[in-house]
Amino acid sequence: MKICYFDAFAGISGDMTVGALADAGADAAQLLAALESLDTGARYSLEKTKRRGIAASKFHVSWTDNKTHRHLPHIIKIIDGGAMSERARANAKLVFQKLGESESTVHGSPIEKVHFHEVGAADSIADIVGACVALDLLGVEAVACSAINVGSGTVSTEHGIMPVPTPAAALLLKGKPVYSRGPATELATPTGAAIVAALAGDFGPMPPLRIESVGYGAGDKDFPEHANVLRALIGQTTGARESTTVEVIEANIDDSTPEVLGWAMERLLEAGALDVTMQPLLMKKSRPGTLLRVLARPEDREKLAGLLMAETSSLGVRFFSAERRVQARRIVEVETAHGRARVKVAESGAFAPEYEDCRTLARSTGLPLQQILSEVSQAYTKNA
DSSP, X not given: OEEEEEEOBTBBOHHHHHHHHHHTTOOHHHHHHHHHTTOSSEEEEEEEEEETTEEEEEEEEEEOOOOOOOOHHHHHHHHHTSOSOHHHHHHHHHHHHHHHHHHHHHHTOOGGGOOOHHHHSXXXXXXXXXXXXXXXXXXXXXXXXXXXXXXXXXXXXXXEEEXXXXXXXXXXXXXXXXEOOSSSSBOBOHHHHHHHHHHEEEESSOOSEEEEEEEEEEXXXXXXXXXXXXXXXXXXXXXXXXXXXXXXEEEEESSSOHHHHHHHHHHHHHTTOSEEEEEEEEEGGGEEEEEEEEEEOGGGHHHHHHHHHHHSSOSOOEEEEEEOOOOOEEEEEEEETTEEEEEEEETTSOEEEOHHHHHHHHHHHOOOHHHHHHHHHHHHHHHO
C-alpha cells in the first residue's frame, strides 16, 4: 500500500502541504490545471526556494476576488465544478466538512451558517483541493502524520488576537499528538490541521516504509531556529496496516474487588482497547494490589482513560507512548465436522484458531475445547 507520511516538525499549513506533495513528485501541470478548473478567479504557481539551506517548493495563490466570506454549500459547489477525480473531490469535501464542524463548534453556529472567512478564501480552497488532488496524482492510498509542532504565542485573525493553536486548530487536533517548539508564532494552521485530521489514519512515529520519494513544502517565513518546511515521504508500507504507535494507560489499584476489575477489563475491550492485562503487585504498606494496563490507539486514549477511572477505584492514570511492530494478518474460515470456525493467519505463515469460534463450537457440541482447537487447526493445515 502506498502511503504519505507528513513529518510536521515545523508545523503544517495548506500551502506547505501542496508544496511538499508537488516536491515529492505530484505532476505540477495536472495539479495546477485542476485548480484552474475551480474558476475562483485565483492564479496559482509553484516556486523552487530554500528554507535554512533545504531546497523546497513554495505554493503561491493570488486572487482579485474580494469576497472572503463563504458558506460550506458554496464551497462544495465550487469543488463539484472542478475537474478532478471523484476520490480527490470526496476527500476535499471531507476536509471542508471537518473544518466546518470545528468552526461551528467554536462559534456556536449551525454548520450551514458558518462564515469561513480566512479559510473560505480562494487560497484555502486551493490549498485543500490542491492537497487532495496531489495525493491522488501520487497514488497515495493512506496518510499518516507525525506529532505536530503547533507553535506558541498568539496570532492575529479576523476575530482579533487568538492563542496558538487557534480554537479551530485545537479542536481539529483533539486526540492527536502535538507539542510546541521553536518561534512564538502559529505553525499549525486550521487548514493544515483539517487536512491531516480528515485524511490521516495514524499519528506518531513513521510506520515501516520503503521510501520512494521525499518532498519539502516551504512556509512563508524563514526562521533562524529551524527550516520552515513540511516534509512528505511517499512509499510502500511493509507489514500490517495497523497503528505502529500505541498509548499505554496504566494504574496501580489496591481497593477494587476482583469482580470489579474483571468487569473493567470487559468494558475496556468492548470500548476498543487493543489489549488489557492485570499484574499482581505488592504496594506500599505491604498491601496487595493490581497493575491494570491498557494498550490503546492514540485517538482512543482519553476515552479509555476515563472509562478506566469510572469503572475502578483509581483516581488517576499514567500515560506513555510505545512503538510496536505487528505482522499483517488475514482471516480464513474452515469447515469442520462440528461447524465453521475462523483462523488467524500471519504473513509469516503462523496461524491460530479464533478462540471465540472454537469456544462456541465446544459449548454447542459438548466436546472439549482442546479437541475443537485441534480439529480446526487440522482443517486449516489440510486446505492451506
